[in-house]
Amino acid sequence: MxxxxxxxxxxxxxxxxxxxxxxxxxxxxxxxxxxxxxxxxxxxxxxxxxxxxxxxxxxxxxxxxxxxxxxxxxxxxxxxxxxxxxxxxxxxxxxxxxxxxxxxxxxxxxxxxxxxxxxxxxxxxxxxxxxxxxxxxxxxxxxxxxxxxxxxxxxxxxxxxxxxxxxxxxxxxxxxxxADTDSAARQPSLVVLLDRDRCCSAGQCVGAAPEVFEQDESDGRVALLVPDPDARYADEVRFAADLCPGGAITLLDHEETAHP
CATH class of the missing domain: 1.20.1290.10 (AhpD-like)
Structure with a gap:
């Protein structure tokens, strides 16, 4: 090994x-x-x-x-x-x-x-x-x-x-x-729920987690690139949710979705 x-x-x-x-x-x-x-x-x-x-x-x-x-x-x-x-x-x-x-x-x-x-x-x-x-x-x-x-x-x-x-x-x-650290890090960590109606197009989540969020060029609102990001992005996704001024981002742990 x-x-x-x-x-x-x-x-x-x-x-x-x-x-x-x-x-x-x-x-x-x-x-x-x-x-x-x-x-x-x-x-x-x-x-x-x-x-x-x-x-x-x-x-x-x-x-x-x-x-x-x-x-x-x-x-x-x-x-x-x-x-x-x-x-x-x-x-x-x-x-x-x-x-x-x-x-x-x-x-x-x-x-x-x-x-x-x-x-x-x-x-x-x-x-x-x-x-x-x-x-x-x-x-x-x-x-x-x-x-x-x-x-x-x-x-x-x-x-x-x-x-x-x-x-x-x-x-x-x-x-x-x-690749040496991906095997553990790629285990699903969070489920991201995005309410685009509450998005105020501030774009702070995109800056905090560009691998997970992107700003739609057509209307300026945020869209999800990855709905269930792995553990590598957990900290930055939580940070993005904290930054969102409209409260459009809700995070669920995978344990919550697996055991409702």
Missing amino acids: TVTPTPRIAPLPPVEWPPVLRSLLADSRQDGPGRENLFGTLAHHPVLAHAWLSLARVLTHEGTLGHRRRELIVLRVAHRLDASYVHRRHRIPATDAGLTDAEIDATAAGLSTHPWSAQDRALLEAADLLAANSPLPGGLWERLAHALSPERLLELLVLAGQTATMCTTLNTLRTPSD
């Missing part, structure tokens, strides 16, 4: 995150799951968290390197630094970027085990060297420069560095992946 090490700095629960961090998590739902323990760790230092995640957002959503190249670099650096949290977290974005399961698996194996294209092979070789803080030889740099513009070359180097920083930080802190 694998025992998950105790984190050196335990991730804060979402209810204790600053609003900007909860907003970033809500805005990045399309990036897939697996960010909560990362965000919860960064929440100990909100200013640093904002800077770190702002850079990550630029690299992810405003970069010019391209989704496929970006995910190859992230996956390979994560593999070289033995950062299972990061490698596991990026399987979904990598799939969305067009990588096959075989290619994703191959980023964690020897380069000769998969028939990579010449450009992919150059990117992965660069990731190996950058993860080890080794210089890029002239021949490899020429291959990269032939395929990428100066803007993209700069982005590649910053992306590799930012990924390495993230991997080293999470490894040193022994931050568990969300």
Whole structure:
């Protein structure tokens, strides 16, 4: 049986995150799951968290390197630094970027085990060297420069560095992946009853628990994303109910619903 090490700095629960961090998590739902323990760790230092995640957002959503190249670099650096949290977290974005399961698996194996294209092979070789803080030889740099513009070359180097920083930080802190803590946390905890007629569109519940509530763009009132959220969200859902000025949120423990 694998025992998950105790984190050196335990991730804060979402209810204790600053609003900007909860907003970033809500805005990045399309990036897939697996960010909560990362965000919860960064929440100990909100200013640093904002800077770190702002850079990550630029690299992810405003970069010019391209989704496929970006995910190859992230996956390979994560593999070289033995950062299972990061490698596991990026399987979904990598799939969305067009990588096959075989290619994703191959980023964690020897380069000769998969028939990579010449450009992919150059990117992965660069990731190996950058993860080890080794210089890029002239021949490899020429291959990269032939395929990428100066803007993209700069982005590649910053992306590799930012990924390495993230991997080293999470490894040193022994931050568990969300999957390592999900099995217990996903047990149903609450049933949420929402009276939309009493909703006054304040939106405070969305800020407190963006994984459970969302604001309907058509009428501004709140809608439920998850009617029976698991234990991970219990604290923030209770906080959201306390914040609701219209008293539109009623919470029932699962024991109450199972034994009326």
